[in-house]
Amino acid sequence: MSAGWWRLRWLFNRRVGRALLWAFGLLILAIVANVIGIRLAGSIAGWQRWMADHAGVFFVWRVALYAGTVWGWLWMRRRLRAREPEGGTQQRLLRVEIAAVLAVIALEASQFMQAK
Structure with missing residues (x-):
C-alpha cells in the first residue's frame, strides 16, 4: 500500500x-x-410556480431554522468557553461566527436576487 x-x-x-x-x-x-x-x-414549471407562490412560507421556515441554529450555537458556545477559557478559543469562535453570518447573508442575498 x-x-x-x-x-x-x-x-x-x-x-x-x-x-x-x-x-x-x-x-x-x-x-x-x-x-x-x-x-x-x-410539471417542473408548475412546481416552480408553486414554490414562488409560497416563498414567504419558505422564508419564515428559514428564519425559524436560523433561530434554532443560533440558540444551539449559543448553548454550545457557553459550554465551550467554560471548558476552554483561554483567549485562542474566543478568537476561533469569533472567526467561525463571522464566517457563518457572512454565509447566511450570502445565501439570503442570492435568494433575494433570484426572486427579482
Missing part, C-alpha cells in the same frame, strides 16, 4: 462516516421531495 493512503485515514473515522451518511441522506431526501413535488404539480 502507498504512503498516501494512510493520510486519508481520517476519512474512515466513524464520526466522519456518520456525517457523510447524514449529508447523503439529506441529499436523497431533498431529491425525493422535489420529485414528489414535480409530480404533484404536474
Whole structure:
C-alpha cells in the first residue's frame, strides 16, 4: 500500500462516516421531495410556480431554522468557553461566527436576487 493512503485515514473515522451518511441522506431526501413535488404539480414549471407562490412560507421556515441554529450555537458556545477559557478559543469562535453570518447573508442575498 502507498504512503498516501494512510493520510486519508481520517476519512474512515466513524464520526466522519456518520456525517457523510447524514449529508447523503439529506441529499436523497431533498431529491425525493422535489420529485414528489414535480409530480404533484404536474410539471417542473408548475412546481416552480408553486414554490414562488409560497416563498414567504419558505422564508419564515428559514428564519425559524436560523433561530434554532443560533440558540444551539449559543448553548454550545457557553459550554465551550467554560471548558476552554483561554483567549485562542474566543478568537476561533469569533472567526467561525463571522464566517457563518457572512454565509447566511450570502445565501439570503442570492435568494433575494433570484426572486427579482
